[in-house]
Amino acid sequence: MDQTTPTAIQLDEEEEERDSPFNAYRFAASETTKAIVREAIGLLLNCEAHLGLRTNKRRDRDQQTFDLTVDAILSDLMHHHLAEHVGDIYVRRSNRVLGTKSRYRPRAYSKMFPHILDLMARPEMAYVEQQIASPVEGAARATVIRPGSRLLDRIAEHGVGIADLDEHPRGETIVLKRVKDREDYWDEGGLEEYDDTPATERHRSELDEINRWIADADLRFDDEGLPWPRTQFSIRDRRLRRIFTQSRFDSGGRLFGGFWQSLRKQERRQGLWISGERAVELDYGQVGPRILYGMAGHKPPFEDLYDIWRYGINRPAIKKVMNAMILASDTLNRFPKGTRKLFPRSYKVGEVVEAIEAKHPLIRNYFHRGLGHDAQFIESQMMIEVLLTLRDRGIVALPIHDAVLVPVSAVSITKGVMLDTFHRHAHVEGTVTEEAFRE
Template identity: 30%
Template structure:
């Protein structure tokens, strides 16, 4: 039995750039509103803001159909139709649902409602009908579209309970917005290529019932905070972030050169020690005995301990099982350890190795604080690299640069960590080999 390809999640920031596509969307929007009026569905005069939101929804749908057509493999478009959907983006909600219903009634699209069966989740999807393509302009290339600029920040409008609106300090907001804008100007101009082309069409994330589209337009980033500006702040949204590690080395080039990943080592642990005013133990902080690194399974064991350390720092209560949001994620972490290993044994080993900071940093829910410091360091690193003319892509606690710039980027990262936290954080250059 052949499994249908996953649908592509609608990129709600798409806007029409091609004149014929813009004209078609404007005409379609007007005729759909006329359909609604003619069916007697309006009980009162339509507000201008409602009309704008409806027009924006129609544009997102039509541009999504164009983008999928450019992919050329006939995938459906995954959409969010539930009451919660407007929490993801203002494009979704009642105006979007109304646009879908009216286009469906006109015979311009097909709708398949999502459902969950056991552990299998199906997304709601829309697909253009032949009647749609009889009237819509045929897609040309990615220049038909552009991406609406998103906010420089996300996740800083509410406290941890999700209830009270927060206002970041105006001076901080102004400066941080300018920093993100400068980074995005750099990313737009970077001579970045994927496998000789500018686009990486699809990105798949495990356990998602859809794939994401990434194009020459998907280069800008924003800082994602976790409830307040004191937590989180990582730079997200560049298409290279969700690529498999091996594919970055195999397919990405900057200025025609292969890339390297310049990466801080054991960053969360070392930041925790620095903030506690302590020196970390000598050697690899994931090596409990000083000889663990000689074991044949050390790469797997080290990765498992790294994941457990990060989970311990983020946990708000005693950890009694393998970390992960799904059974598959927990099984993956468990597989990194020798058969029969219990989570409690790993936790005990980590606490013994790092007893000096265990009470202050483990199982206290402080991961967001360290992410904020990590993101400040990486933002500063990006700005410094830009200032010295080095092209770079941000990747959480590392940067991707052309191979010839690897050593210069390493020096910048060492200097910025020392300047910001007063600690020597080791930096390695990974060329994927």
């Protein structure tokens, strides 16, 4: 199996959700949730004493870590439950992971973590349900947790809401992911440690500026008239991280985080207000293929690079297959996830790949070379420059990978900035499309 294929496209936000990684930065922000955490800590300490699991009192710092960990586990479980995520939360229990120093790991994710989790999962505690990872080869390698009956009771009894929870600033905003092991299906890429360089320090400084600017922005969300179910979120969740890939700081680099990225498109269109005005989403069109043409030193010959006449009715599917071809390191031997159903059963992936290559002979040799990560770096550099330029012009902008949300009055200026920035970085003309509020 080609291990680049399942992750070779960025899936639409409306597609199915999977298990989420444990967020050890969450904490109880209101008196209501703080009381739930205090009660849990007291019960857990009593349980330890009753079972003889601990005979000596912890040192002050160790007790602080214990309290912080309990707070983080309960808060993330409550947030996940209230946000109505489809999957569960997965955590790592390996001492090999938790016992080593890392710039990424928060204090709540220490060697003490498995003990605390097991304690909270005991039947008499019932704060957590956990499904511990199986050592059997081929089975999932992360432990899955979900709220236990006691925690669900506390949520209901106290009427806990998303606003009762918050998130500490993440310690590291510049994240480096290593190359996936293509021989290991379950390898998720993981995080890679690194030493700071002038480049990483510049990336962090730029992102710190952007995060401070967005933290102070006038943002409002009006959910009146939005259909159920609605995405649950905290408007205080604004901190962005920049994630680089392939063990390189010139690969990937997209921005992740911020409550607006978790919203559905219709929710953003209808409910989000920036600086007292309706938010408008401006997207770079066909960004991957256009950047690829720039890499090849050619001008895109067509206005719509995803229009393959034979498959015209399946343009969204062609877009996904084409972007998978840009990201994949080997020729696709199966349809990317979610696209098989978009083509007639008689169509084979090889035929679609050949049709795309025939439509784009100038960049044919640039497909299936893993250049999507390089293209994403160019795209992410453009986005950083767009955000900093708009900040200097007094325009608040919220990034969503290759798009920005801006006030409606700033559409014209923002389009000009985006197009100018695209041309200078990609060396070809770009396109910007507008997705505005719809009554």
